[in-house]
Amino acid sequence: MTAVGKNWIWFVAIMALVLALGAYLGNSRRADLGKSFDYSLDEYRVVDPALMGYAEEEPLVPSITNITSLAIAEDGTIHVGGENAVQTLPDLHTIALEATPTSLALDADRVLFVGLRDHVLEIAKDGTRKAWDSPGEKTYLSSIAADDWYVYVADAGNRRIWRHSKLKDGPPLEIGEKDWANDVRGFYIPSPMFDLAISRTDGSFWAVNPGYHALENYRPDGMPLSTWEASGMTIDGFSGCCNPSHFALLPDGAFVTAEKGLPRVKVHNVDGSLRCVVAAPNQFDDTVKGLDVAVGADGTIFVLDPNRNQVRVFKEIQ
């Protein structure tokens, strides 16, 4: 072989080596992240079957989309708020609105109170409408409850509950301002999830204090009566920064609670202890938020599932 031929062989070999090294360096990456970088909630998604106290039945499917809120009339008619409308189930009667409701309630006279983000729209049984004044700029009305005397409106933006009297006109009573002398610690609302419900027995009302993972009981004048709280990822607590996101009261006074982040629906006894699980996290999409809950007169639990655009129905296992 000539000297020129040998040089060419060396040249080709060196070039091949350089190219191979370049390809190796180009494709090599740092090692995969270790176990400490794993984020998994799998162990919390499965619930002990012995804790399951309810079985799911066929869901109710509204024809409106983007469903956000749920309320039940005394006669059992289910009302669902969604894309610029409220719809009754199962007859699918639709009431058109100017915006999508953020909250919904009915009183015994079937007056419908619709929270439209910053104000309440009152719709009487005959269809006449009355828009209430907005409480303020930051208002976000996340829940409404009404009895024979008052309409309570939870305002997540201002961290207040506004109590409107049905019997006399005037500005609403402001509930929730910090008042250490009377043991009022104020509402801690990290996200716009702030629910309330009126007690079925004594006219007091319960409100979630989600940042504390607490349910708090107040007299109608805003004075605190009692509270219980349960933080934790385990099934007997409330997970995440701000839960329960929604709740309702069972006929016996127990609480039906719904959570976001780790979506689950449970029943807690009046003292806060866990009674049973209604729906486990693996029964919902991971990303679901806004599981509004309502309870029928017979104890049937209705759960609004925005991801599936359904009202899911759960009956107690006998």
Added chain:
Amino acid sequence: MKPTENKRRRDFTRGALALLVGGAALSAARSRSPKLVWQIDPEQCSRCGRCATHCVLAPSAVKCFHSYSICGYCDLCGGYLRPDAKGRNTGAENQLCPTAAIKRTFIENPYYQYTIEEDLCVGCGICVEGCSVFGNGSMYLQVKHDLCVNCNECAIARACPSDAFKRIPASEAYLLKSDQEKRIG
């Protein structure tokens, strides 16, 4: 001068002129088109962790950003505390961030502020995952342009499973959540 020499000279002058005009036009067009940089669309990011492993820089030019206007200043912060944390404190065993890149500061009862220590952040997005699942999504990933070398073909963009990497004008080099979202809405 011979006629053939004249023709050659004319051809050369024409060619040189065309080259000059073309070059000038190209240069003008390039200077008018905006400089583009890589950025992550926080709405599309799936927090897969590849920003930490695929950047040509080590540690990655991707860092966690924190939008204080979206943050709930929670005590039980999903971005700071591990899901199985035994306590709500700064104990290493309770912290979600494996590099301890988040600083927790007490503000007033019950509020805490969370600050990202950029030097320690590797852009893994584990805090972003925790904050998105349980919180308001105030933590999110962005390419830091004082660190990024702006490769023509970004290695992370090539590996990104959710097409969250975008070329955006350098004049608006960040896709900040606080501009896109309000706290309530």
